Structure formats: C-alpha cells, structure tokens
Amino acid sequence: MKQAHRYKEKNTRGTTAMWLRLSVLVSIVMVVLTLQACGNNVGSGNTNSATGSTDEGQSKATSGQRSEDIPTILNYGFIGSNKLNLPGGAEGWGLYKGIIQEELKKYGITEVKLTGFPNGPDQTESLISGRLDFGSLGDTPAIIAYASGAKTRLITQSMVNNVGYLIGKKDGPKTVKELQGKTIAIQKGSFMHRYVVGLLQEEGVTDYKLVHMLTPDATAALARGDVDATTNLGVPALKLISEGYTHLDDASQHPDLLGSSVTVVGEDFLAKFSDFPRVWNEARQKALADLKQHEDEYYQFLAEIGDTTPELAKQVNPVSEIKDTAFTEEGLKLLESTKNFLVEEKLAKKDYSISNWQQQ
Incomplete structure (x- = not known):
C-alpha cells in the first residue's frame, strides 16, 4: 500500500508539472501571435471595420482625424442658375461626371448638395451663416467678405483672366x-x-x-x-x-x-475636416484631367448649362483658361492687386495679406 501510494503521489506530481509546462508554452505562443498580429496591422492596409476604409487610406485621408468627425453631407455654393444646377469649370465637370463624388466617398462624404446664387455677396452671406460649407465665386466678393471678418480660408483660384x-x-x-x-x-x-x-x-x-x-x-x-x-x-x-x-x-x-474665380471654405468646416483643401484640389485635378480628354463633350455641357452653343461656350470659356494647380504666381498677383484696389476705394473694410488668407 505504501508503495502504491508513493507511486500515485509521484504520478500526480508528474502530471501537474506537465500541465504547468504546457500552460507556459501556450502563453508564450499567444504572446508571439499577438505581437505578430500587431506588427502586420501597421501599414498593412487592412480594412477598418468601423469605417469601411483601409487603415492606410484613413491615415492619409484625415491626417489622424477620425473619419466620423467628417460630415457625410457637403454643402457647396456656386454662382449661376441652370437646369442642371451645376457650375462650369473642372468643378462642374467633376460633379456632372461623378468624379468628385467618388473621391469624396473615400472620406465618408456621401452627398454633395449644390446651391446656385445670383451673385457673390449672396453666396458669402450663406457661407458666413453656416448654410454652406464652402463655395466657388468671384474674387471680389470673397475678398470683401474676408476683409469684413468672414471666417473663411482661400483654397483654390481655379480661373484667372475673367472678362x-x-x-x-x-x-x-x-x-x-x-x-x-x-x-x-x-x-x-x-x-x-x-x-x-x-x-x-x-x-x-x-x-x-x-x-x-x-x-x-x-x-x-x-x-x-x-x-x-x-x-x-x-x-x-x-x-x-x-x-x-x-x-x-x-x-x-x-x-x-481682370477677375478670377476662387474657392473658399468656412473655418468651422475645416475644424471638422482639416485635410479638405488637399482632398478637394486633388479631386478637382482628376476632374480636369478627364475634362481635357473630352473637350467636345465639355463644351456641350457648358452649352447646356449656359443656354448657348458649344462654339460660343468654347469662345468664352476655353479649357486652356482652367488652372491645373490650386494657385499660380500670376493669379496671386492679380488677387493682391484686386485687394489693394478694393481697400483704396474703401470697398473692403481693412487691408490684409492674401498669403494670410490662403490655406497653405
């Protein structure tokens, strides 16, 4: 009996030691797998289940800003009224073809609401009141509004030499x-x-x-x-x-x-989507690249929204006048000159540097 008891005790101790070793081994394996998973997730572009976007894409999109902070609806104002409810230029073409909407969807914006205005001052009032997030308009009303205290930032000068x-x-x-x-x-x-x-x-x-x-x-x-x-x-x-x-x-x-066309965004919207200027300008550039591949179709589009002929649309708004960068030296000089004139004539309430208004 004593011998049997010693055998049983010895066998129990052996079994316990075996389970301890197995437990330690399992713990080590779990740690290794966890570390490996973390390493694989960094820069891997795996889908984020919360946003439906890739980790890499989300980081690039918002520079660390959470996508859920970005409104799903973007309110955009432009000058003019037509049956398509669209502006001209690369912006209008991109919205007409859906190019801009597809780009914005990558950042959680699912709808672009467009509103046409009879003139720039009316549009700036809506921007100041918060009914618009951003808008494209003539340089003069945009300059006057900023000089009067409008909390806007200049993000694009899409056309120069407006006559x-x-x-x-x-x-x-x-x-x-x-x-x-x-x-x-x-x-x-x-x-x-x-x-x-x-x-x-x-x-x-x-x-x-x-x-x-x-x-x-x-x-x-x-x-x-x-x-x-x-x-x-x-x-x-x-x-x-x-x-x-x-x-x-x-x-x-x-x-x-001469005049120019500018795009300005409200500072309140920028606080929600700080990377918007880059996103908008990149989407606009894609639209312009497509436009240049379909110039005849673009002039037909202008004719439809302008109630004219493609030939006259081409004469008045040639594709060559559309800028493919957010700002040019020529355009910024014109803006500075326009601003100085408006200040001298007391049409703008105060002087300021265009570079301070411009979103870098």
Missing part, C-alpha cells in the same frame, strides 16, 4: 467717357463692380451713378432705357452686343481689371 463687359443702351453713350453724369447698373460687391469703378477711374469719369441690380433686372432696365449702361459676363454679354447694344469696353483691354 467683364460694359455695355451701353441702344442710341446711348458710344464711349466710356460719355458715361459722365450717367447711370450704370452693377451688382454691388461683385467683380464687375470693381471692374467698372476701376475703368471709370482710368478714363477720368468722376460724375456717375451706380445702381445695384441683378443681371435680369439690369438687362430689362437697359432695354427700357432706365439705365445708360450695365455690366455683364461671357455669353450673356455677347448676346447683348449681337442684339445691337453698344460694346463700350471689356476687361481684356485692362489686365489689372
């Missing part, structure tokens, strides 16, 4: 100098406002009256003879000239009075 026209009524003034003592319809705070004031200053016209009218009202007033001249852009301006109204001047003859 404004000054058009006189039929049987009215034939030259700019003949506008002395006359009434001119303008859109207050717009690029064309700045163009006309600068032009009259150059021509030495000091006695004139400016009245604020949106384009449809100004055109009707010109036809009735209620105003002596009005301003307009692009295709509508050329249509008026073809109908017999007097072409008094256009900004192509005055390089310092």
